[in-house]
Amino acid sequence: MLNLNSPDSNSNSLQDPISLNVGGEIYTTTLDTLTRCRDSMLGAMFTGQIPALRDKQGNIFIDRDGKVFRHILNYLRSSSLDIPVEYSELTLLRREADFFQIRPLLEDIRRCEALVPLSHKGGPLGAMLMVDVDCKVQVLHFNLRRGPQNYELRTCSVRFFTVDLFCTWKAFVALLCERFSYRTPQGLAHPRPCNSRQNRLKLEWVPRPDELPLHQYDKQRYQGLTISDPEVSQAHSDENSTHRSPYDITDGQSFMEELLTVSLAEGFKVDSVTPDPTDILNCASLRLVKC
Known part of the structure; x- marks a missing residue:
């Protein structure tokens, strides 16, 4: 030595x-x-x-x-x-x-x-991704203050979106949890897997209609869904902002576009689309398989 x-x-x-x-x-x-x-x-x-x-x-x-x-x-x-x-x-x-x-x-x-990309980290071939998308519409009545003692009754339609997602490759679920964020009055918050095996994810969000004031939207404890981006996260987390971000998920189509962008980049291929295989962005159920 x-x-x-x-x-x-x-x-x-x-x-x-x-x-x-x-x-x-x-x-x-x-x-x-x-x-x-x-x-x-x-x-x-x-x-x-x-x-x-x-x-x-x-x-x-x-x-x-x-x-x-x-x-x-x-x-x-x-x-x-x-x-x-x-x-x-x-x-x-x-x-x-x-x-x-x-x-x-x-x-x-x-x-x-x-x-x-996760696919370059040795993700399992044959991994399956199943997605169910649902949207319900509810009529919301709220008071709009016009003066000290002057309130006007307003009505608007609010859409509730729910996504149930299951993937046999839990690392992909973790990627989606990082990819999306809930937009709340307290700032951005990442969703979390909803089971101990960390292969199931449930997303629930309500896009804010233009006719619904932000303070009324927050009063109902609604939360939006947005695409996480560190460069714009500060702007998104501003609770006083009245502007909709281009990163916000405003409907089922924009969610499906983002999901397909991420999943196809990781080697998934579309296996089945329900109910209309020709209209994937408006589907109710989707299954993808990693090739």
């Missing part, structure tokens, strides 16, 4: 270029690159804080995944995570970054993982 900070090894070990044997893969780099992240394991190893081993050829030996290490080394060189769009070993790369304790790289990997 060799201590790189020992007097005997300083003249030999700390000179560029430095050769590494990582799991049988040989890399050549510089001391500056290896110590770019000082609080990492590599930073500690090559500043003499941790002892290191050499192989028979004199290369510093590290018993980790040699092929994945190229991404670790490239990140230290450029401070940028440059991997293919459909890179399939993010989990392994995260494990290696965690072992070497390169925290900026770990953060970049987590951001990258959040953008990778």
